[in-house]
Amino acid sequence: MERRLFVLQRLSAMLLALLVFIHLGLILFAVRDGLSAAEILGRTQGNILWATFYGLFVLLVAIHAPIGVRKVLQEWTGLPASTINSVCWGFALLLLVLGFRAVAAVV
């Protein structure tokens, strides 16, 4: 279990590092003529590529972050393992829902 989580967190981190760079590059590119909602929506709406990109982004974040938070809670709080695991499942779900909602809103 510990090993599987460790591997999942490392692999998601490797992919996220790549996606974050693309995301940062996109931000620089997107604001070159000033930032407007219309311009952004014009690029993202109906674009399956960006939907997939940010969908994957959300999925990886929902895997990566709760595993790290679980470790922090284990080290800092001394709460029972089952409580910590439930909190982290809840956190993962929250990230998934909020993330996919945001992706759905712009595509």
Place this chain on the structure above:
Amino acid sequence: MNSKQLSVRIWRGKDNGGLETYQVPARENQTVLDVITEVQRLHAPDLAYRFACRVGVCGSCAMTVNGKPRWTCRTHVKKVADEGVLTVEPLRNLPRIKDLVCDLAPFIDTWQKAGAPFSGNQTRQQPPATVDPNSKARLTADAALQCINCAVCYSGCDVVNWNRDYLGPAALNRAWTLVNDERHGQRQQTFDQAFADGGCGNCHSHGNCTRLCPIELSPSQSIAGLKRLALTGLDKRY
């Protein structure tokens, strides 16, 4: 005659004890262990401390000297005394027994939990295993092999300090040598135990173990090796 004096502050008692100061002559060549022995012989016959070989082979004289865990037999006073003051306390992260003596049982237990016992995969009727001394696995194991269980790294580890369920650098370093030992019959079990709750996933890579190891082993590297194996899996060739 040299009249220079050295102030030695030594932990006396158990958890509720305190530092007591003794004066001994400052000599040109003296180790911390020499000084403690002098204090015990001349000033405090009831002072409890541990040593055996006095030459850095057995690892039993490890104590906290001016804040850092060290082998007292291999530490020259001149190198560590801060303005002529030496402070000697028991090792951190272990239950205290008396004065400078700790109970090493929790430390030894971590070795068992990390899957450290060697388990041969051949019978005595079979010929001895032929191990290529230049194979990658052997060289990797050799680099981490010389640990003598002195508990200096365990005492210096901050993760052990806040989480007593953590196995610590020495035990995980031992597990790493076994995982790379083709004669070890339970490599997978050792690896599983080294990665279970309290295992190498807890290491924060502070590197205190590597910085403090008296024989310059690198438990940090061994733990990093175990973590890497989590991604690649064990080498199944042997």
